[in-house]
Amino acid sequence: MDKDIQQVTSLIGDPVRASILWALTDGRAYTATELSVTINTSPQNMSMHLSKLIKxxxxxxxSQGRYKYYRIAKPEVAHALEAIACLVPEDKHKKKTIQPEEKAIRYCRSCYGHLAGKVGVLVNEALLAQKIIQPVDNLYAVTKKGEAFFADLKIDIALLQKQRRIFAKPCLDWSERKHHLAGSLGTALLNSMLELDYFRRSKNSRxxxxxxxxxxxLFQKLKISV
Amino acid sequence: MDKDIQQVTSLIGDPVRASILWALTDGRAYTATELSVTINTSPQNMSMHLSKLIKxxxxxxxSQGRYKYYRIAKPEVAHALEAIACLVPEDKHKKKTIQPEEKAIRYCRSCYGHLAGKVGVLVNEALLAQKIIQPVDNLYAVTKKGEAFFADLKIDIALLQKQRRIFAKPCLDWSERKHHLAGSLGTALLNSMLELDYFRRSKNSRxxxxxxxxxxxLFQKLKISV
DNA sequence: GATACAGTTCATTGGAGACTGTACTGTTAA
DNA sequence: TTAACAGTACAGTCTCCAATGAACTGTATC
Structure with missing residues (x-):
């Protein structure tokens, strides 16, 4: 038993691995590259640490295409990390400023070119509710009504469908645990909305x-209040 | 925050320090030499590690004369350790032949002053089933019926509730993966049962x-067969 | 007093393992 | 197809820090 505990603690004990775990405690999944950027270490090193944590x-x-999404394996891991966080010496807690950036990234962010977060999920739900898109075996298809909607946003549906890339599909949103719109249509939609100044990207952040x-x-077209 | 977590994890992360902490999770105090013998390392090395854990x-x-007694600083530390123990991979439990002493410690042990192991979990389940205690937002409360039960064991509920320490809460048991009773009520219950000779501590072990x-x-009062 | 023991301090050493550079596989996009 | 990118594998380097040996303080017992 003692040996088992030692193995687990030395796994958690490394600073880089501790940062990885801590970054993942919110339950969202990140790619290896994302993690290596936020933790500020090389991709090879990140790969090494991730494989140890997996093991x-x-x-x-x-795996999703060439990306690999890493997430906490089970609730017990997050629980243990929270318990460890309680052991930080008291005097260190002086500066308990809750960062608003955390809240912002959960609200609205980009996810490999398409819209995610609470807003992303709301948009997807509205597109479905208004029958602009509809589910067809695990993918989405654009309806007659939808064609007009996208044309209005200067999105050429026919052109997108000619691409080899998947046209439109649901993608599980890590912060909301619901689906948002992915595929080339999702990318085109976000690009169009950025172009039309519905949204603006923030620097150095998703x-x-x-x-x-x-x-x-968004309220006029999709009846969404954001 | 990230730095703080790293400091705590690398403190726990060392194999020797992990063993020290694990040996102390029963809440009892040990001298530096005792620890250096059980952990099997030199006194100087033990001294080094202990000073880091203190810091x-x-x-x-x-201090008592020339001896120094080391113990876990606060319940949160024991709690974090138990949470970490839950992260030991499943297959490790199965394939290794569990030694009799290991079996004993899994069956019934003290965990920072309260009862743990299979018996600890059974007692907790019985207390809940018989409505002696009941869950109230992640804590436990004693029912009317329960007051009589604890009074019978010479436990003064009112006195315990006046203390600053948490009165009664569930604590995840690492060997059973279920909850046992923690808090001042849990401590009082174990002490009372030791006093009444329901249980006896064994030397040099939890x-x-x-x-x-x-x-x-236990069968009469709680309908538990142990 | 002398002796034995608990625990600590400090400089030195040794080695585990984290990191880097290079090179590779597999996937996506044009 | 080619190019770009995500991620991995491996060998070599380097660095931190645990462990050691020697010497010390302080306490108990004779």
């Missing part, structure tokens, strides 16, 4: 800001 | 033995 059954991986114009347009 | 506020010392009297009383 120790603290993380799980999910966070996306909703403009005043975006608020009014 | 990190995970342990406290108490293992607790159930006496004949304990077996009959």
């Amino acid at each position: 120790g059954e603290l993380l799980t991986v999910e 966070t996306i800001l909703v403009t005043g114009k975006g608020q009014t347009q | 990190g506020e995970l342990l406290t010392v108490e 293992t607790i033995l159930v006496t004949g009297k304990g077996q009959t009383q």
